[in-house]
Amino acid sequence: MMKAQLVRVADAVPTPWKNGGGTTRELLAWPVADDWIVRISVADINASGPFSLYEGVDRWFAVLLGGDVSLASAGSSPQRLGVSRTELHAFSGDVATECTALGAVTRDFNIMLRRARGRLDAHALRDGMVLDTNRELVALFCVEPVIVQADGDGAFALPGMALAVWQNPGRAPLHLRASTAVRGWWLEADRRD
Numbered sequence: 001m002m003k004a005q006l007v008r009v010a011d012a013v014p015t016p017w018k019n020g021g022g023t024t025r026e027l028l029a030w031p032v033a034d035d036w037i038v039r040i041s042v043a044d045i046n047a048s049g050p051f052s053l054y055e056g057v058d059r060w061f062a063v064l065l066g067g068d069v070s071l072a073s074a075g076s077s078p079q080r081l082g083v084s085r086t087e088l089h090a091f092s093g094d095v096a097t098e099c100t101a102l103g104a105v106t107r108d109f110n111i112m113l114r115r116a117r118g119r120l121d122a123h124a125l126r127d128g129m130v131l132d133t134n135r136e137l138v139a140l141f142c143v144e145p146v147i148v149q150a151d152g153d154g155a156f157a158l159p160g161m162a163l164a165v166w167q168n169p170g171r172a173p174l175h176l177r178a179s180t181a182v183r184g185w186w187l188e189a190d191r192r193d
Contacts, residue, residue: 002172004150004164009042021047024110027163030137030189037118038137038189040163041110045069048100054093060111060122061089062185064143064161067103086124088185109141111187118191125184131176135188138166138174142184151175 012025022045029036042064051071061081063069068082074095080102081089091097093112113120121135125142140148144160151174158164160182166174171190178184 002166002168004148004156004166006156006158007163007165008159009161009163012042014044019049021045021049027141028139028165030167031191036112037114037191038120038187039110039112040139040141040187041112042161043108043110045099045101045106045108049098051093051097051099053096054112056114056116057093058113058115058120059091059093060109061091062087062109064107064109066106067101069106069108070100070102071097072100073097083183086126086183088122088124109185113189116192118189120187120189122185122187125178125186126181128186129178129181131186131188132173133176133188134168134171134173136168136171136190137188138168138176139187140164140176140178140184141187142178142182144182144184146182146184147179149177149179155179 007027014023024041024043026041028040030038063081070078072078073091141163146158148158149155
């Protein structure tokens with residue numbers, strides 16, 4: 001059984017945005033940093049402004065802490081997002097998206113997928129504390145601490161604001177269980193054939 005790699009938000013180095021509106025802490029770039037298919041990060045947004053365009057990239061977003069934001073993607077109605085929302089907000093990196101801060105500084109969870117090269121499924125931990133999968137990349141991000149049980153690997157404590165990652169190139173069956181339904185998300189991804 002493979003061991004989970006743990007990445008704490010507090011341990012990731014913040015990279016300032018070119019526009020000065022915030023910082024990003026990269027938690028994972030899979031399979032490699034300079035040629036990723038999946039990228040998971042946490043951003044601190046200090047000011048309203050446009051998101052960078054990422055052609056060919058599907059994106060997911062959630063507010064983790066702080067104030068609400070409004071995301072307005074071209075051709076879609078603005079979406080107000082806050083900490084009470086458990087589902088990830090999906091949008092395309094191909095279209096212009098404006099982020100408007102509606103109050104305090106906000107910390108946000110971000111996932112990006114190069115859609116031509118991979119598949120990704122994500123769902124809220126509250127919708128299922130158990131995950132059975134054989135995907136190449138499996139991850140769990142939680143806002144609050146949780147105990148995670150992985151068959152054959154025992155239980156471990158996943159701290160709040162941290163990502164657990166299982167890299168599964170052999171596509172072995174994985175049975176994972178979280179102890180409680182805290183706010184968080186299961187992520188499963190693999191390369192396209």
